[in-house]
Amino acid sequence: MKLRYKVAISCASLVAAAAASGLAALRYEAPCTTAPPVPAGTPVMKAVVHRCYGSPDVIAIENVPKPVPADGEVLVKVRAVSVNPLEWHGLRGEPYVMRMTSGIGRPNNVRMGVDFAGTVESVGKDVTRFRVGDDVFGASARNAAFAEYLRIFAEGGVIAPKPSNVSFEQAAAVPIAAFTALQALRDHGRLRSGQKVLINGAGGGVGTFAVQIAKAFGAEVTGVCSTASAELVTRLGADHVIDYSRADFMQQDERYDVIVDMVGGHSPADYRRVLTLAGSLVVVSTVDKGRWLGPLSGMLGAIVYAPFMDQHVATFIAKPNVADLVFLSDLMRTGKVIPAIDRHYAFDDTADAIRYLEQGHAHGKVVVTFAAVGP
Ligand SMILES: NC(=O)c1ccc[n+]([C@@H]2O[C@H](COP(=O)([O-])OP(=O)(O)OC[C@H]3O[C@@H](n4cnc5c(N)ncnc54)[C@H](OP(=O)(O)O)[C@@H]3O)[C@@H](O)[C@H]2O)c1
Numbered sequence: 001m002k003l004r005y006k007v008a009i010s011c012a013s014l015v016a017a018a019a020a021s022g023l024a025a026l027r028y029e030a031p032c033t034t035a036p037p038v039p040a041g042t043p044v045m046k047a048v049v050h051r052c053y054g055s056p057d058v059i060a061i062e063n064v065p066k067p068v069p070a071d072g073e074v075l076v077k078v079r080a081v082s083v084n085p086l087e088w089h090g091l092r093g094e095p096y097v098m099r100m101t102s103g104i105g106r107p108n109n110v111r112m113g114v115d116f117a118g119t120v121e122s123v124g125k126d127v128t129r130f131r132v133g134d135d136v137f138g139a140s141a142r143n144a145a146f147a148e149y150l151r152i153f154a155e156g157g158v159i160a161p162k163p164s165n166v167s168f169e170q171a172a173a174v175p176i177a178a179f180t181a182l183q184a185l186r187d188h189g190r191l192r193s194g195q196k197v198l199i200n201g202a203g204g205g206v207g208t209f210a211v212q213i214a215k216a217f218g219a220e221v222t223g224v225c226s227t228a229s230a231e232l233v234t235r236l237g238a239d240h241v242i243d244y245s246r247a248d249f250m251q252q253d254e255r256y257d258v259i260v261d262m263v264g265g266h267s268p269a270d271y272r273r274v275l276t277l278a279g280s281l282v283v284v285s286t287v288d289k290g291r292w293l294g295p296l297s298g299m300l301g302a303i304v305y306a307p308f309m310d311q312h313v314a315t316f317i318a319k320p321n322v323a324d325l326v327f328l329s330d331l332m333r334t335g336k337v338i339p340a341i342d343r344h345y346a347f348d349d350t351a352d353a354i355r356y357l358e359q360g361h362a363h364g365k366v367v368v369t370f371a372a373v374g375p
Contacts, residue, residue: 113146193218201262203229340364
């Protein structure tokens with residue numbers, strides 16, 4: 001064999017071996033570690049932690065040091081949090097590709113939770129935007145909201161005053177799901193008043209916000225959901241409801257200006273027949289529990305198909321930000337958006353809340369409350 005073929009085969013073998021060990025490393029799951037001791041005299045609080053990847057069974061509620069707000073930060077006494085699919089993906093480290101950033105073998109961040117609502121307990125130096133006693137809600141960039149207290153930057157952090165006409169539970173239900181719905185419709189779907197929009201997955205956390213936000217934008221809304229969610233989706237304002245167990249919207253004659261898809265199961269090319277010529281398909285996710293790519297498979301499909309479609313095809317990762325949080329506050333204040341809550345769990349039962357959401361058939365949002373913390 002010529003030398004150059006030998007070199008090529010050796011290189012290919014090395015690349016294959018490196019790829020195989022990389023894939024094996026991504027799948028590797030180290031056992032759970034025990035909590036490090038908290039130094040005597042350190043003020044503590046209860047927090048949800050997972051010290052390894054796994055099912056909700058690996059979740060523990062531990063005493064961890066109570067945070068102290070740094071300059072520019074506020075300390076929030078958490079009253080309620082909400083659960084998103086992000087939590088069970090992070091807990092399991094699935095799809096595996098996410099471990100490239102969340103940690104190989106075990107999670108880099110043992111804490112959990114993004115969406116919160118609560119009351120400002122103390123403020124760090126130079127904070128002018130909030131005062132002690134303010135009721136607030138927002139999204140924890142540190143993924144540390146499932147705890148009695150969290151600290152967050154007053155400026156630059158995703159936090160805003162809680163509208164007085166919604167409860168802590170309702171406010172906690174908002175951030176990730178409503179950011180996703182809003183950005184899907186407004187930024188990626190370019191929805192305008194009078195247009196027809198179809199929300200596939202209208203009964204879930206994102207879907208129940210999408211129905212209401214689309215109505216607030218003046219759209220004619222069709223929600224696709226199960227029989228069990230049909231009444232809720234109608235009550236939230238959908239003009240039409242398609243029960244996916246009885247009818248397939250792909251087989252109907254209606255065409256939509258915007259389709260927001262949380263479910264998938266069709267290639268973007270299939271959507272051509274139910275989109276108007278200038279319509280937009282926004283792929284938020286796909287119901288796919290595959291361990292390697294999971295919901296990312298639908299998003300990758302959208303990226304691949306987009307250049308070949310006449311219609312606009314978009315996919316995105318929602319960006320938490322204060323401007324949208326304030327926008328959503330105004331929608332709640334004016335009664336145009338009322339968060340739909342499916343189930344409430346106590347803080348000690350956070351694992352059960354995640355177990356329920358992971359089944360994939362929530363009717364609105366799942367929230368966890370801190371009855372033991374404050375009035
Ligand atoms: N791209 C992003 O930035 C982003 C952000 C947030 C969430 N997501 C993803 O978006 C998806 C939805 O999030 P979520 O918070 O709404 O989840 P969720 O609360 O768990 O809701 C999922 C909903 O999907 C519905 N569903 C399941 N199979 C369906 C089908 N064949 N047809 C229609 N509906 C169906 C279920 O309703 P039924 O009971 O009616 O079946 C359930 O209500 C998740 O995959 C999540 O990971 C993406």
